Amino acid sequence: MQFGIFSVGDVTPDPTDGTVPTEHERIKAMVTIALKAEEVGLDVFATGEHHNPPFVPSSPTTFLGYIAARTERLVLSTATTLITTNDPVKIAEDYAYLQHLADGRVDLMMGRGNTGPVYPWFGKDIRDGIALAVENYALLRRLWREDVVDWEGRYRTPLQSFTSTPRPLDGVPPFVWHGSIRSPQIAEQAAYYGDGFFHNNIFWPVEHTRRMIELYRRRYEHYGHGTADQAIVGLGGQVFMRRNSQDAVREFRPYFDNAPVYGHGPSLEEFTEQTPLTVGSPQQVIDRTMTFREHFGDYQRQLFLMDHAGLPLRTVLEQIDMLGEEVVPVLRREMAARRPAHVPDAPTHASLRAAAASASAGVDA
Amino acid sequence: MSRRSLVVVSAGLGQPSSTRLLADQLAAATRRRLDADAEAVDLRERAHDLTNHMLTGFPPRELERVLDAVAHADGLIAVTPVFNASYSGLFKSFVDVLPEGSLVDKPVLIAATGGTARHSLALEHAMRPLFAHLRAVVVPTSVFAAPEDWGGATAQGPLAARIERAAAEFAVEIERRESPVVVDPFDEPTPFSELLG
Numbered sequence: 001m002q003f004g005i006f007s008v009g010d011v012t013p014d015p016t017d018g019t020v021p022t023e024h025e026r027i028k029a030m031v032t033i034a035l036k037a038e039e040v041g042l043d044v045f046a047t048g049e050h051h052n053p054p055f056v057p058s059s060p061t062t063f064l065g066y067i068a069a070r071t072e073r074l075v076l077s078t079a080t081t082l083i084t085t086n087d088p089v090k091i092a093e094d095y096a097y098l099q100h101l102a103d104g105r106v107d108l109m110m111g112r113g114n115t116g117p118v119y120p121w122f123g124k125d126i127r128d129g130i131a132l133a134v135e136n137y138a139l140l141r142r143l144w145r146e147d148v149v150d151w152e153g154r155y156r157t158p159l160q161s162f163t164s165t166p167r168p169l170d171g172v173p174p175f176v177w178h179g180s181i182r183s184p185q186i187a188e189q190a191a192y193y194g195d196g197f198f199h200n201n202i203f204w205p206v207e208h209t210r211r212m213i214e215l216y217r218r219r220y221e222h223y224g225h226g227t228a229d230q231a232i233v234g235l236g237g238q239v240f241m242r243r244n245s246q247d248a249v250r251e252f253r254p255y256f257d258n259a260p261v262y263g264h265g266p267s268l269e270e271f272t273e274q275t276p277l278t279v280g281s282p283q284q285v286i287d288r289t290m291t292f293r294e295h296f297g298d299y300q301r302q303l304f305l306m307d308h309a310g311l312p313l314r315t316v317l318e319q320i321d322m323l324g325e326e327v328v329p330v331l332r333r334e335m336a337a338r339r340p341a342h343v344p345d346a347p348t349h350a351s352l353r354a355a356a357a358s359a360s361a362g363v364d365a
Numbered sequence: 366m367s368r369r370s371l372v373v374v375s376a377g378l379g380q381p382s383s384t385r386l387l388a389d390q391l392a393a394a395t396r397r398r399l400d401a402d403a404e405a406v407d408l409r410e411r412a413h414d415l416t417n418h419m420l421t422g423f424p425p426r427e428l429e430r431v432l433d434a435v436a437h438a439d440g441l442i443a444v445t446p447v448f449n450a451s452y453s454g455l456f457k458s459f460v461d462v463l464p465e466g467s468l469v470d471k472p473v474l475i476a477a478t479g480g481t482a483r484h485s486l487a488l489e490h491a492m493r494p495l496f497a498h499l500r501a502v503v504v505p506t507s508v509f510a511a512p513e514d515w516g517g518a519t520a521q522g523p524l525a526a527r528i529e530r531a532a533a534e535f536a537v538e539i540e541r542r543e544s545p546v547v548v549d550p551f552d553e554p555t556p557f558s559e560l561l562g
Contacts, residue, residue, distance in 0.1 A: 134560045184554045192557035204423050211551045219554065265420030274425065 001335050002346050003328045004044025005037050005320065006079040006236065006303040009057035012310040015258035019312070026056050027063075029313045033306070034067045036317055038074040040324025046077035046109065046303055051085070051118050061094040068102035075348070076102055079198075079303065080111025080179045083140070084132040085122035087156060091136075092143035092164040099169040104349030109177040109198050109234075110137060112186075128155070130185050137176075137189065144173035172356055175347040177234055177301075180212065187212050191219030191231070196346065198234035199296075202305055203261060205274050206295050209235075213296045230344055234301035235292055238277045241322050245280035251315075252279045259309035282326040289331055298339045300346035302331070369401035369439040369539055372431075376408045376445040376456035377478070384478045387510045387528075388444040391476055394532035399539060401439065406431050408455050415458040424462065432464060436547050440472040440539045441501070443492070447479035451491040460495060468501040471545065472538035474531055476508040485509035502538055506531040 007030055013020045021029065034045040047057050047064065057063060064076040076098070081091060091108075099106045112129045113119070119126045135153045142149050143164040152158040168174065177196035180186035181204060190197040197216040199209045213233055220231035240255075242248035249268065256268045256279070271277050278288040289302065304323060307316040345351070373392045377384025385407060392403040408415070414428035424432055435441060445456035475492040479485070488507040496503045508531050514524040 130560070134557075138561060184550045185560055188554045188557050188560065203421065205426075208423065215551050215554060223557075262421045266417040266425070270417070270425070271421075274423075 001299070001332060001339070002043040002075065002301045003323075003331065004042045004046065004075070004077075004301070004303050005033065005306055005323075006046040006048070006077075007033065007057075007307050008048045008079075008305070009050060009055050010260060010308055011054040011056060012260060012308065014310040014312060015254045019310075021313075023056050029307065029316075030057070030063065031067065031070075032313065033316060033320065034074070035070060036320045037324075038071045040320055040328075042074070042320075042324055042328065044075045044077055044301065044303060046079035048079055049082050051082075051121065052115060061098045064098055064106070065101050068098065068105065071105075073105070075105050075107060077106070077177075078108050079200075080109045080113075082113045083110040083136050084112045084126075084129050085119055085124050086136075088136040088140040089143060089156075089159070089162075089164060092140050093166075095174055096144065096164065096166050096168045099174055099349070100166055104169050104172075104353075106349070107175040107177065107347075109179045109196075111179045112183075124155070130183065131155075133186065134189060137178075141173070141193070144168050169349065170353050170356075172349060172352045174349075175352060177232075182208065182212065184212070184215055187216040188219055191216050191225075192223050194220065194223065194225035196232035196234055196300070198301070198303075199236065201236040201276055201292075202238040203275060206276070210295055217297065226344075227342075229297055229340075230342065232301075232344070232346055233296060233299035234303065234346070235296065235299055236276075236303050236305060237289060237292070238275075238305045239285045239288075239319075239323070239327075240279045241282050241285055241319060241327075243281060245284055248279050248281065255309040255311055263309075282322055285323075285327050286330050286334075289327075290334060293335060293338065298335070298343045300344070367544075369399055369544070370434075370437065371395060371401050371403040371440050371442060372435050372438040373403050373405045373442040374408060374435075374444065374456075374459065375405065376453050376459070378409055378446070378453075378455070380409075382407075382409075383510065383515060384444050384446050386515075387476055387478055387508065388442060390528050391442050391444070391474055391508065391532060391535075394528050395440070395442070395474070395535055398533060398536035401539075403442075404434055404438075406434075408459050411459070412455055415455070415462060418462050419458065428462075432462065432467070435463060436467045437545060438471070439542070439544050440474070440535060441468065442474045442476070442535075443496070444476040444478070445492070447477050447484040447487045450484065451487055452477070452495070457495075460499070463499070468496065468499040470542070471501050472535055472542070473501040473503050474508075474535040475503055476510070476531070478510045480512065482509070482511035482513070485511070504531060504534040504538055506534055 011026050037045045047060050049060050116126045149162050177198040178186050178190035179198040201209050217228035217231045221228040240252040278285050306319050373388050375385040375388040414425040418424045445452040473496050508527045
């Protein structure tokens with residue numbers, strides 16, 4: 001099972017002292033956090049993509065290329081890549097290029113983006129969100145899998161005799177996850193292609209998340225990719241830890257109370273009861289995360305949101321140390337001990353290359 | 366026809382509340398004509414839930430149960446106090462978080478209370494268009510209760526007559542219809558071939 005971090009990349013004032021990082025400081029902080037993830041033994045770092053303030057990550061492959069050069073093992077991913085407003089041709093090129101630079105340590109998570117005004121800045125309309133995700137992704141798959149593409153659709157200029165370069169590393173396209181909180185069409189899309197499905201999980205009650213994942217698993221089996229419990233599931237999580245849980249609650253409360261998304265709404269206690277947010281000791285985080293497996297089945301990837309709501313970099317790095325040193329080693333062991341042998345790991349470049357090689361050997365034989 | 370279900374939403378803030386009293390009388394008058402269960406919902410008790418729902422995007426558990434009950438109900442009785450010439454903000458907050466389509470073709474009986482009878486047309490210029498927008502079937506008689514209406518209590522005054530007339534219209538609209546079928550998008554997803562179409 002893979003464990004890692006995903007970052008929204010928000011620039012949020014620290015509510016305890018009003019400090020606001022500059023964009024430069026925030027971008028460099030994201031670099032430090034990604035490097036820290038590798039240092040403490042995490043497997044994945046995923047960056048958000050946004051094209052509006054207060055967010056900095058508008059250029060994910062620039063960022064991930066830089067991280068690739070400074071890491072050895074970390075899988076570089078996105079949370080999410082905007083399949084609606086980005087040109088699928090540019091996604092195909094950028095991420096194939098990144099694959100080469102990172103020697104295959106790349107996958108992506110597709111998402112639609114939920115900010116209406118962003119769409120027209122890129123010539124699109126949020127009301128076409130699902131249709132854009134469907135058409136653009138269908139084209140993206142072809143660009144990575146067919147050397148020469150003739151294509152015509154509703155949302156971009158037709159292509160004639162187009163070759164997306166560079167070709168994917170070793171002829172193996174990056175693995176793709178599809179992220180959605182509540183659109184059954186996206187769970188259906190992930191299932192249809194046998195891709196991964198990621199639920200951000202952190203803002204919603206377990207019951208909602210479970211319905212999306214059950215739908216994805218059922219349809220994954222329906223489309224013949226394997227049994228429902230072999231479908232590739234990723235989940236978000238949101239934690240704040242201190243040795244004593246009371247200290248964690250006291251320190252995190254002002255960040256919670258003023259956080260973007262849920263701030264000024266439910267109390268910290270209500271929100272931790274209703275959603276997977278866990279504020280407490282490392283052991284509480286371990287216990288809570290183990291319940292995800294009970295709710296959603298054995299899954300392949302767990303990403304935690306650590307750097308948000310104006311938390312200072314120093315605090316975030318302390319959190320990642322605890323995550324890597326105290327939480328994840330236990331989760332790895334406990335999840336593995338419960339996992340049946342027929343449940344696969346998340347695909348990697350190496351596993352996809354091996355699968356492609358054995359498939360073509362089968363054809364030759 | 367099997368037993369019907371009513372949800373009776375009251376946005377009264379006082380305890381006891383004249384808005385709730387009117388809601389109860391409308392429910393009782395309806396149930397004299399119709400074999401139905403009635404669930405009373407006091408929005409006062411869900412006020413924090415409503416704010417949290419608007420800020421987080423998901424309903425707390427008890428509010429979710431209420432929204433679900435509304436969607437499945439054969440009829441809705443909706444009663445608000447009139448504040449500043451319209452329905453109250455709390456009442457509108459509830460309407461704002463109803464899942465899309467919850468009220469389509471659903472019989473709705475609208476009613477209101479106010480400090481003076483001069484507010485009675487708020488039902489016609491605010492409540493009725495709101496529910497028309499949601500494509501509900503609002504019965505022709507709406508019921509407004511001013512302070513003087515409560516003077517006679519259970520007497521056979523004009524308020525009691527209006528309650529009876531509204532309840533009769535409401536019961537007829539419910540009886541003409543099958544119970545609503547609530548479609549769950551997670552049960553039968555649109556096949557991907559259609560999405561690709």
